[in-house]
Amino acid sequence: MRCDIQRDMFRRSSHSVWYCRYHLVFSTKRRRRALKTEDERKYCERLLRRAAEAYDMNVLVIEVDVDHVHIYLEIPPQIAVGKAARILKSLSARYMFKKFPQLKRMFWSGEMWSPSYFVRSVGEGVTAETVRRYIEAHDEKAAGSESVQARLFPKRKRRE
Numbered sequence: 434m435r436c437d438i439q440r441d442m443f444r445r446s447s448h449s450v451w452y453c454r455y456h457l458v459f460s461t462k463r464r465r466r467a468l469k470t471e472d473e474r475k476y477c478e479r480l481l482r483r484a485a486e487a488y489d490m491n492v493l494v495i496e497v498d499v500d501h502v503h504i505y506l507e508i509p510p511q512i513a514v515g516k517a518a519r520i521l522k523s524l525s526a527r528y529m530f531k532k533f534p535q536l537k538r539m540f541w542s543g544e545m546w547s548p549s550y551f552v553r554s555v556g557e558g559v560t561a562e563t564v565r566r567y568i569e570a571h572d573e574k575a576a577g578s579e580s581v582q583a584r585l586f587p588k589r590k591r592r593e
Contacts (some may be wrong), residue, residue, distance in 0.1 A: 442557055444491075444507065451510050452556075454493070458521060459550040460501035467539050468499050475483055476532060477502070484524040490517060505555065514552050522546040 443452050461467045468474045474497040482502065485492045491507040508517045524544035530537050536545060 444509070446509065447462065449510060452507075452509050454459050454505065454557075455514060456553045456555055457504045457506065457514075457518060457521075457550060458501060458552075460547045462540055462547050464500050464547070465539060466498060466499040467545070469534060472532055473529070473536075474498070477529060480525040481521055481526050484494070484521050488512060488517070488520055518550045518552070522550075533574045546564055 445449050445451075466478060467508065475498045478495055479498070480501065481495060482492050485506060487506075488510050492504060492513070494503075495503040496503045504521070506517075508514060510518075522545075529545060530540075537543075
């Protein structure tokens with residue numbers, strides 16, 4: 434079972450295997466309690482999910498509150514985390530202003546989200562110490578018969 438869990442953790446593209454998950458938090462400008470109705474929060478959540486999907490990001494969990502957003506998402510390594518935050522904030526604000534014109538009056542500067550954000554990388558049991566030990570022991574084990582690389586990135590079993 435462990436092998437299946439590890440296999441599902443990694444995403445693959447034509448030239449890379451990756452696992453890049455982040456906890457991203459950003460708030461409304463001046464922490465205004467702007468998203469007062471359930472309709473506004475649900476629409477904002479849908480917008481953030483669609484924007485993420487359009488840029489090959491994957492939202493795992495999201496919570497939109499009246500004055501901030503928490504997102505647990507996968508971001509491909511080709512997109513910097515800062516760029517991902519800007520994409521999500523700019524696209525959601527643009528369409529929120531269109532659907533809910535009263536937000537334009539509240540955010541007269543035209544900026545719905547604060548320019549700052551919090552981000553933290555998130556791993557599944559791979560701690561900083563695990564990575565440190567892997568790198569330090571890599572040269573010693575690379576000469577052995579079992580590949581350390583194979584254990585770090587297990588191959589998927591082919592379906593027949």
